[in-house]
Amino acid sequence: MATVFDPAFNYGQLPSLTGFALRRASLWDFAGFGDAVGDRSITPQRYSLLEIVSANPGLQQIQLADILGLSKAAASLTIDFWQKRGYLERRKGEQDRRSFGIYLTKSGKTALARLQERVQQHDTELTKSLSKDELRQLRTLLEKVYRH
């Protein structure tokens, strides 16, 4: 699939940019993600929401939107996506009846466990050319970049 780097061409200043390297690595990851989890409609973005719901049961949709950097409309649609599959449910808030708490369903928990395995495998595959030590280094350096 997607050409990530073709040595036959000159990339000009691009190889001197860390942003370009980050983008290529990220696209490379993205390109294999859907196949790795066995369903191309499951994107890293959608998977992230499921993970965050799992780790923080009962969040409001607007909070999920904030965490993921989405509009509330987009968050709503992402929740729809998982709800249609029976993995997430909206529970009417008891104190504040305008809002919902978002929860994994029982089958959502099972499905997520299976997804986590495959995502883990995919991630291991992504970084297979790195030693354990190099992997730890990479993660530390990446965190320094975005955790300003």
Place this chain on the structure above:
Amino acid sequence: MATVFDPAFNYGQLPSLTGFALRRASLWDFAGFGDAVGDRSITPQRYSLLEIVSANPGLQQIQLADILGLSKAAASLTIDFWQKRGYLERRKGEQDRRSFGIYLTKSGKTALARLQERVQQHDTELTKSLSKDELRQLRTLLEKVYRH
């Protein structure tokens, strides 16, 4: 803007994934790119095309599409974007009159030089929390990831 990481929430398994870290760093870069170059319609993707044309004058559109992982239609539109600004031109091929060679115009060269400066600054800003040595390490490790 965009929340990249909010310590108030639990990110579940996500922080254990290198792919997730790559994505966050890349989005963080992307988020500031348009403002850094002073024009939000200039995306990393569009900038990349301009760079590659500059470094490989005369490529066919289909080659640019290949390098950037785009359809030929998308490459055509990206070239349109720059051509409308007077930065790129299509020159009819002399041997093969079906195709064009893509070239920077004179004002394109000037504009690119200015863009390169700003992109460079943006990239420096992106990685300002890393020492020279750490930056070199990061680049080496990233290359290992996507240059399988």
Place this chain on the structure above:
DNA sequence: TATTGTTATACTCTATAACTATA
């Protein structure tokens, strides 16, 4: 017949804004 590039069309993902229901 095959290939380069353009155009038409459609799809996905996103945001904004208008709306409903609660507060």
Place this chain on the structure above:
DNA sequence: TATAGTTATAGAGTATAACAATA
């Protein structure tokens, strides 16, 4: 009046397919 969520709509950016020109 303000807020949580939904829905309508529109705008990017992408791909595929049909097309024109040329090989």
